Amino acid sequence: NAGVTQTPKFRVLKTGQSMTLLCAQDMNHEYMYWYRQDPGMGLRLIHYSVGEGTTAKGEVPDGYNVSRLKKQNFLLGLESAAPSQTSVYFCASRGDRGSYEQYFGPGTRLTVT
Amino acid sequence: DAKTTQPPSMDCAEGRAANLPCNHSTISGNEYVYWYRQIHSQGPQYIIHGLKNNETNEMASLIITEDRKSSTLILPHATLRDTAVYYCIVRASMEYGNKLVFGAGTILRVKS
Numbered sequence: 001n002a003g004v005t006q007t008p009k010f011r012v013l014k015t016g017q018s019m020t021l022l023c024a025q026d027m028n029h030e031y032m033y034w035y036r037q038d039p040g041m042g043l044r045l046i047h048y049s050v051g052e053g054t055t056a057k058g059e060v061p062d063g064y065n066v067s068r069l070k071k072q073n074f075l076l077g078l079e080s081a082a083p084s085q086t087s088v089y090f091c092a093s094r095g096d097r098g099s100y101e102q103y104f105g106p107g108t109r110l111t112v113t
Numbered sequence: 114d115a116k117t118t119q120p121p122s123m124d125c126a127e128g129r130a131a132n133l134p135c136n137h138s139t140i141s142g143n144e145y146v147y148w149y150r151q152i153h154s155q156g157p158q159y160i161i162h163g164l165k166n167n168e169t170n171e172m173a174s175l176i177i178t179e180d181r182k183s184s185t186l187i188l189p190h191a192t193l194r195d196t197a198v199y200y201c202i203v204r205a206s207m208e209y210g211n212k213l214v215f216g217a218g219t220i221l222r223v224k225s
Binding site: 003004033035040041042043044048057058059076090092101102103104105107 | 125145147149154155156157158159162200212213214215217218
């Protein structure tokens with residue numbers, strides 16, 4: 001049982017390039033989340049999903065897109081990366097509407113130059 | 114969501130109890146108090162949550178005042194590995210999506 005995994009762990013992009021971050025969970029969880037964390041700040045929610053095939057916007061969705069084609073995977077896409085998107089990205093999952101604990105992945109450190 | 118206020122940092126001696134306060138004076142009747150922590154460079158980790166009764170698990174205790182306007186997370190015997198940022202979050206548990214809103218948290222430094 002690996003929990004929540006994220007791929008890649010590190011990435012450097014040039015401005016304007018695109019990439020996809022992959023989050024996978026093996027706990028059969030319904031809910032999945034993408035957060036970003038900037039230095040000295042708490043986490044901010046980008047997008048989330050309440051089930052396979054669904055997505056919704058969080059606090060800071062601009063510049064990102066997401067997809068949840070399979071229940072176990074939640075993809076975060078950057079179509080045209082900007083330096084302001086330099087951050088650490090965390091994925092999380094939660095079991096169902098009655099559960100209270102979010103399980104977080106180890107994070108992806110992204111630098112956009 | 115109810116707003117929370119936490120001190121920016123605290124120090125604690127190793128082996129002593131660490132008491133982390135949180136004010137949430139605008140909390141609603143259906144909102145829970147959650148505590149998470151984030152050890153350097155890792156993803157946040159759930160610690161404990163409660164509604165109005167005091168709660169205890171293998172990691173910590175949560176004391177919520179009778180008026181629910183504040184709470185205290187207690188780590189009974191802090192170790193160096195407890196050095197982390199601790200986040201107090203107030204959220205209605207059954208809210209659609211149950212999104213967590215993280216503030217700046219409290220940096221707890223456990224010193225030997």
